[in-house]
Amino acid sequence: MDKRAYNFNAGPAALPLAVLERAQQELVEYKGIGMSIMEISHRSKEYEALNTETQELLKELMGIPDGYQILFLQGGASSQFAMIPMNFLKPGRVGSYVHTGAWAEKAYKEAKLLGHEVHIAATSEAHDFMQIPELNEIEIHPDSAYLHITSNETIGGTQFQEYPNTGNVPLIADMSSDILCRPVDVSKFAMIYAGAQKNLGPSGVTIAIIREDLLQDLPKNIPTMLRYEIHSTNNSLYNTPPVYSVYMVNLVLKWIKENGGVEAMEQTNRAKAKLIYDAIDESKGFYIGCAAPASRSLMNLTFRLASEELEKSFIKQAEAAGFVGLKGHRSVGGLRASAYNAVPMEACEALANFMRDFQQKNS
Structure with a gap:
């Protein structure tokens, strides 16, 4: 496959x-x-x-x-x-x-x-x-x-x-x-x-x-x-x-x-979310988290870039790299990564790496 x-x-x-x-x-x-x-x-x-x-x-x-x-x-x-x-x-x-x-x-x-x-x-x-x-x-x-x-x-x-x-x-x-x-x-x-x-x-x-x-x-x-x-x-x-x-x-x-029940799902979900939230929080403002930190979702991680043009470029390059579904909801725009239970850790690792690479190339 x-x-x-x-x-x-x-x-x-x-x-x-x-x-x-x-x-x-x-x-x-x-x-x-x-x-x-x-x-x-x-x-x-x-x-x-x-x-x-x-x-x-x-x-x-x-x-x-x-x-x-x-x-x-x-x-x-x-x-x-x-x-x-x-x-x-x-x-x-x-x-x-x-x-x-x-x-x-x-x-x-x-x-x-x-x-x-x-x-x-x-x-x-x-x-x-x-x-x-x-x-x-x-x-x-x-x-x-x-x-x-x-x-x-x-x-x-x-x-x-x-x-x-x-x-x-x-x-x-x-x-x-x-x-x-x-x-x-x-x-x-x-x-x-x-x-x-x-x-x-x-x-x-x-x-x-x-x-x-x-x-x-x-x-x-x-x-x-x-x-x-x-x-x-x-x-x-x-x-x-x-x-x-x-x-x-x-x-x-x-x-x-x-795979260990709901307790194991939570442990994995928190680790997955941390990978992406860390890429946002360590970007020195290149990525802007949408949700207040105390209310952040484990499942739907939302963020913005400095301009819609940059966001469009992010989505286009992400799609070329094999990422699907990162465009934010049409009502609010921006970017969104939905890391549900079935999204594997390696997908979140790959996204965090892509985000850092994109930042380096566009800063």
Whole structure:
């Protein structure tokens, strides 16, 4: 096989080579049944076993305690922006949101669109969303049905380093871009959800981890497919699930387990991020980090150069050297390296070396 690209795409993102190779081996025939996993019935014993095993793997890796349901949903995390208020915001209750950037904004705007009362519990707008609000700045509305946070903002490159203590108010987190990058105390959360296409697998499935008490007494007047109760009661098999995406998540979870679990992922991720942040911080201003140092993301490392012309040159030369996905989000420009779990250490080492070489040639 030719040398693989250094894939720093923000999502869909890199997958572990070992996972891709195993999927390749099993593509035509899955476990001796004479068919691909993509061809079997979701009512078959093979798929039901895969469905259960994937739930158990996630439960083991994240230390999910009893009393939580793991759901495999469709529509991406963006569908959860609507499902959460539809299911949990009853008359007289308020949805509280911490506004940390583009994805947090999409979540609260969806609740407003549905006519629900929405409260901004804290915002980092005054800092151009380049830092996470201090936990003591978060003011939860007294009638809150929940507090929603976006644990990692892929565009700005900011990440919660600690999570708020919300007391009796359920804490809901969109962890699409940093789930499994480090250990998390799931018991602090009433719900965690994540689109798969960054740290879990390919696009097509969204994982929701929901505390069982939230699933009680939900509205019956919303569309069937948008009701968590339906997916919970039917073990995510109410309709045809995204079979292949769940299968790929299963392989990614096995890869994480085989490589030391979430604790090992964090150790590697911190080392990878340090390589690139050091190249930024030691550049004497040639590279300018976007996110405030105390809010820097392990997953999405954002930076700028002195001019857009220089940034364009950086991207062009990086692409010629085998780097993919370093262009910043179209809404903010700049540069971004997304170093998810599956991005190998050698890719980050190569990028740090390229950055220093580019600086030397352009200073």
